[in-house]
Every structure is written in C-alpha cells, then in structure tokens.
Amino acid sequence: GAGVSQSPRYKVAKRGQDVALRCDPISGHVSLFWYQQALGQGPEFLTYFQNEAQLDKSGLPSDRFFAERPEGSVSTLKIQRTQQEDSAVYLCASSQQGAGGYTFGSGTRLTVV
C-alpha cells in the first residue's frame, strides 16, 4: 500500500488479556519501528527491526512485551497479561535504509479496562 497500515485501529482489552497489534509497513522499507505514545506525550521508542532482525529492543517496558517481524515485512507487537498502564497508542513506523524521517501509521489505541 501507499502508507503504513496498522490494525486494529482500536482495541479494548480486559486486564490480564493478551493482545496482538499488527503493522504493515511500506513495501520495500527495510527499517521498522514501534513506539508507544501515552496521552499528551511524545512517542517513546519500543523496538527496531532491520528486515527480520530485531536490532534494538531496549525500549520494551517489560518481558510482557514481545515483537516480531519473521519475514522482514509485517510486524506484530504482542502484549501479554495486559495492565492498565499499557493503555496508550502504539505507533508503527517504517523507513528506507539511510533515509531521513520515518513514515508513521495512524496507530492502534489500546485501552485496558
């Protein structure tokens, strides 16, 4: 597609439930990033992929967060045993290797109740 696509657009999860958030990057983009954005805050880095390799996962807040990109295109961010503090917008971005500025998707708004 022409842009970065994320699904679902909205997700409501009960506390303790597992969720999976999907990101379809721009075709051919090597780099893929996940960010977490709390209300009224700037996006916070979670993890980075170059093709299928996860090169940086230093921003993942706990071992309940897991991301994968098995074929170097679509990526999934999984959150196990969701907690209320996980409520946020999860943004995915992709870029060509060496290019400036990412292209972001519209995000998935996760609400944990």
Next chain:
Amino acid sequence: GESVGLHLPTLSVQEGDNSIINCAYSNSASDYFIWYKQESGKGPQFIIDIRSNMDKRQGQRVTVLLNKTVKHLSLQIAATQPGDSAVYFCAENLSGGYQKVTFGTGTKLQVIP
C-alpha cells in the same frame, strides 16, 4: 537521562501570522533533528529535518533553525493556516547508527481564524 524538550506546551496564533515553535535538546552528540506534525487521531507526519552541520533549512512555508551553541531548535511556519493546527514534536537522533529518534513532549499549535 538526556531528552528533547519544548518551552511552550500551547501556542495560539492568528491565521496569517507566522508561528515559531521552540525546542531545547540536551545531547550535544545528536547529529540529526526532525520536526513532526501530529493531527488528532493520526500518526506523526514528517515536516522537515536538519543535520548538525547546518544551521538553517527551508521547506515549503517552514524553516528549521538549529543553534548548536545553545542546543536550541526552532520551527517557523509562515502565514499560518487553520490546517496547521496540530501538535508539533521535535525529535533528535541519539544513536547515529540507525534512525532511532527521541521525541519531546510536543507543542500544541492553535490557529485562530
């Protein structure tokens, strides 16, 4: 830790006036800076970037100024339009090795018709 910050959380300007959004950064090693625009319900959108070997860069109606001496970044929007209403983030590249960036908390720009 080191972070990117903004002086003003909210800026109101009259339609047609020029807008100036300011940002301070703390890491003198940062070599790449980006301004993003985020509209409600959307992901951040790349506006303009600048590398540390420059002090000014112009785009269409936007200018970014970089003052490395005082670690200050600004975004100037000429002839502000209602469509410019959004939250603006500055972001800095801390790693150098790839394109991971750190975002500030944002400035909300309100354009008064």
